[in-house]
Structures are given as structure tokens and as C-alpha cells.
Amino acid sequence: MDWKEVLRRRLATPNTCPNKKKSEQELKDEEMDLFTKYYSEWKGGRKNTNEFYKTIPRFYYRLPAEDEVLLQKLREESRAVFLQRKSRELLDNEELQNLWFLLDKHQTPPMIGEEAMINYENFLKVGEKAGAKCKQFFTAKVFAKLLHTDSYGRISIMQFFNYVMRKVWLHQTRIGLSLYDVAGQGYLRESDLENYILELIPTLPQLDGLEKSFYSFYVCTAVRKFFFFLDPLRTGQYLNLDKDHNGMLSKEELSRYGTATMTNVFLDRVFQECLTYDGEMDYKTYLDFVLALENRKEPAALQYIFKLLDIENKGYLNVFSLNYFFRAIQELMKIHGQDPVSFQDVKDEIFDMVKPKDPLKISLQDLINSNQGDTVTTILIDLNGFWTYENREALVANDSENSAELDDT
Known part of the structure; x- marks a missing residue:
């Protein structure tokens, strides 16, 4: 029987000497004596507890140290x-x-x-x-x-x-x-996955024509894609962007990416937040950048871009941060001879598209839930993307006219 139950029953037993009244202190002392007695008896009955624990199989073994070669x-x-x-x-x-x-x-x-x-x-x-x-x-x-x-x-x-x-x-x-898990911890590090893919290349018929000098680029590209989508694939473009052929990209070199219409404000944020070496971007960082831009509907890509747009590191985008990036779009429009669009109109459209829980703040989850994250980020960082969005109705009408002409022919 549990010692607590024994103590409860003992204290509930009627007093056998009703004519003798006990003081409050005496009752407390008696209660403590009984507690000590029954707890000691209960504890004494579990002297073999440690022996019982020894029967549990060992489930943890420390990893051998670097100097423990045999282990x-x-x-x-x-x-x-x-x-x-x-x-x-x-x-x-x-x-x-x-x-x-x-x-x-x-x-x-x-x-x-x-x-x-x-x-x-x-x-x-x-x-x-x-x-x-x-x-x-x-x-x-x-x-x-x-x-x-x-x-x-x-x-x-x-x-x-x-x-x-x-x-x-x-x-x-x-x-x-x-077999490539060198550390034996149940996961692959970047170097482990690189070794796996490198040895896999000769078995892939699709890569029969790939020169060995490009193996390292292919491996790096494939590995970065795995790692990016699990927490771009344009090697030729990377080499073309690298005008000084030092294997790295400066902000000026990266600005020619795609249609070369990304704003300097956004590119500044890329080089502020991403890992660079003496102010230049290596190939792996470039791959993350391109993966994010080419897959803007994916949560992982939106998380990457959201971090760049969140200039105050508050965990949300407000009117200030939206205006900060859109002003650069307006400046590019002036440079290209276009009439600047009112920020107020764009701001209202963005909030209408996203419909955030807080009417004054847009969180990453708001962007993901809205299914409009790719559109919102595009019109804030890329003039060509904004122009396409702004003229979407005219472009659709033009496509319809072209289709009708083809049908007539």
C-alpha cells in the first residue's frame, strides 16, 4: 500500500481516548511522526531501486573523440x-x-x-x-x-x-x-552530398555530354538546390555576369542579372544580408539568390526575399518599408521616361491583395497565405516585373488579339 494512503487512514482513525484532548501542537507532532515512520517504511521497501534501473538497456553511447582511432x-x-x-x-x-x-x-x-x-x-x-x-x-x-x-x-x-x-x-x-554519412549522425552535410552527386554523375545518361571541367559547377548547383528547398541553376549566366573572371560577383555585376531592371536599393539589401567576401558574392550565395527569385511562389523563396524587404528587422512589412523599396521603382520609371505611379495606389493594391490579419502590417505568413507573395515582391524590387503587373490587362488583351488573328489564318 502507498505510504500516503496508510497515513491518510491512520489520521482518519477516531481518537481512542475521547476524554483526553490533544493540543494543536501535539496533533502536528503526531502527524509528523507518523509521516516519518510510514515514509521510512515505504522507502525501505524500495532498497533495490538502483538495481532495477540497471536492468534498463543502455541507449546512449558517446561519439568517439578524434584521437580515439580504434573506436x-x-x-x-x-x-x-x-x-x-x-x-x-x-x-x-x-x-x-x-x-x-x-x-x-x-x-x-x-x-x-x-x-x-x-x-x-x-x-x-x-x-x-x-x-x-x-x-x-x-x-x-x-x-x-x-x-x-x-x-x-x-x-x-x-x-x-x-x-x-x-x-x-x-x-x-x-x-x-x-554510405556518404561520414559522421554517422543520420544526416548528410553539404560536403557529403557533394561527394554523392559527384560519384553519381557518370551514371546519369542525361549528363553524358557534360565536360569534366563543369562537374564542380553541376555538383554545387544541385546541392544548393537540395539545401535551399529542404530548412538556380544558371551556371552559364553566372560566368557571363562575372566580367572580371575572379569567380565572384560584385553588386555591379549582379545588377545585370535577368532583365537588369532590379533596383539598387534591393541589391544593396542583398549584399547587406547575404554572405559576401570583401563585398563580392560567391557562386553558392548566387545560387541561393537565383533560386529565391525563380521560385517566388515557394515559402522558402518568400522567406528569403522577405528577410531582405524587412529592413527594420521587425518581422513584418509596414508602409515605411513598402515605400522605401517602391521609391526606387519610381526613380527607375523616371530614368526610363515613364510617368511614376503613385505609391498610395500601389500600397492600397498590395494590402488588398495580401489581406493581412493586421491592417497595417504584412507578415511572412500573410504573404504565403495570400498566394500573392510572388506578385508583391516582384513589384517592389524589379522595374520590369512592376511594368508587367501594371500593364497586365493590356498584355492579356494583346494576347487575345494575337490568338484571334492566328485562328483566322
Whole structure:
């Protein structure tokens, strides 16, 4: 019995000497004595607690230090053996062929066109004959996942086989990637992923014509794209922008990116916030920049641009920050002989598009939720983007006229 329950019952027992009244202090002393007694008895009954804890398996092992060479080698060898065992658990080509033979043998008529089908009863029969490695695929959950509109309650044999194939390929890829996890921590660092892609290039038919001198550019581009979308791909343009051929981009060189109509105010913010070296941008930083601009509908890209627009680092855009960037658009319009548009009108349009929770502040989440983040950011940083937005109705009408002319011909 819990000591607390014992104490509660003892204190609830009626006084056996009703004629003798106890003082308040005596009652408190008695309560404390009982508490001490029963707690000590309860504690004494758990003398083997430490022994009990020792039966829990050890679940944490510290990583070996750099100078513990033997421990490091042991850990690497253990990981290699583990991955080999996981690889052997996957279906090989012969086993996949045998699975296809069994599925085809147990198909359930009638066929739907040329599509062979199988019902749940035969599905389970194949599972029993296919072997232990296939057991994970022959479950009610998998069958229900692939069951669609068949009036006989069957699934497509081809769809099921493709499902198995995709699972096998997925695990094969996972094991292959794990081999490049040098630190053995369950994730790939940038250098690990670079090594993986570099060794993958010779196996990709699409890259047969790629000169080895461009391998490093391809690897860097691919890795940056992975890292950007998981927390651009214009190598030729990068080389063209780099006029002094020092492998870096200055603000003046970057200003020629795209249609060369980004505002200096925005470019200043890029070089203020992004990692640079002596005021110049390296290729990896450039890739992040291009990925953000070319994928402005994506949350990751909007987060990148929002940080640049949030000049006061307040976590939101207000009228001041919007005006700060749009003034640069107005100046470019004057330079190009265009009549400047009123900021007040643009500001109202932006807030109407975004419909933020706070009518005076636009948060990153507001931009994402509005599905207008790409439009808002474009009209604040790029004259060509703003001009396209401002003349969108005329451009649509012109496209319609051109389409009508083509139809007439």
C-alpha cells in the first residue's frame, strides 16, 4: 500500500481516548511522526531501486573523440555491417521476378482491358508464397491503399508491383545515401552530398555530354538546390555576369542579372544580408539568390526575399518599408521616361491583395497565405516585373488579339 494512503487512514482513525484532548501542537507532532515512520517504511521497501534501473538497456553511447582511432574504426565498421544487412533485406532482381510470376499466376478475372487484377484472397495467397522479404507488402493496409473503383473489389497487379518496386528503390537510395554519412549522425552535410552527386554523375545518361571541367559547377548547383528547398541553376549566366573572371560577383555585376531592371536599393539589401567576401558574392550565395527569385511562389523563396524587404528587422512589412523599396521603382520609371505611379495606389493594391490579419502590417505568413507573395515582391524590387503587373490587362488583351488573328489564318 502507498505510504500516503496508510497515513491518510491512520489520521482518519477516531481518537481512542475521547476524554483526553490533544493540543494543536501535539496533533502536528503526531502527524509528523507518523509521516516519518510510514515514509521510512515505504522507502525501505524500495532498497533495490538502483538495481532495477540497471536492468534498463543502455541507449546512449558517446561519439568517439578524434584521437580515439580504434573506436572510430569500430564505429565505421559497425555502420557498414548494419547497412549491408539492411541491403540484404531488400528484394533483389530474381526475387522481384519471382514476385511478378506469382502475381500473374494468381490474377483474378475478368481483366479490365489489358489490366490484370487480383482480389484480396489471392493477394494473401501470393503473400504466403512470396517469402519473408515480401511479407511487409502483403497487408490489408497496402491492399486498401491501392483499391480504387473496381466493382469486384480487386486491385491492379501492375500498380501493386510498381508500389513494391518504388519501395525497394526508395530503401536502396536511402542505404546508398547513408554510405556518404561520414559522421554517422543520420544526416548528410553539404560536403557529403557533394561527394554523392559527384560519384553519381557518370551514371546519369542525361549528363553524358557534360565536360569534366563543369562537374564542380553541376555538383554545387544541385546541392544548393537540395539545401535551399529542404530548412538556380544558371551556371552559364553566372560566368557571363562575372566580367572580371575572379569567380565572384560584385553588386555591379549582379545588377545585370535577368532583365537588369532590379533596383539598387534591393541589391544593396542583398549584399547587406547575404554572405559576401570583401563585398563580392560567391557562386553558392548566387545560387541561393537565383533560386529565391525563380521560385517566388515557394515559402522558402518568400522567406528569403522577405528577410531582405524587412529592413527594420521587425518581422513584418509596414508602409515605411513598402515605400522605401517602391521609391526606387519610381526613380527607375523616371530614368526610363515613364510617368511614376503613385505609391498610395500601389500600397492600397498590395494590402488588398495580401489581406493581412493586421491592417497595417504584412507578415511572412500573410504573404504565403495570400498566394500573392510572388506578385508583391516582384513589384517592389524589379522595374520590369512592376511594368508587367501594371500593364497586365493590356498584355492579356494583346494576347487575345494575337490568338484571334492566328485562328483566322
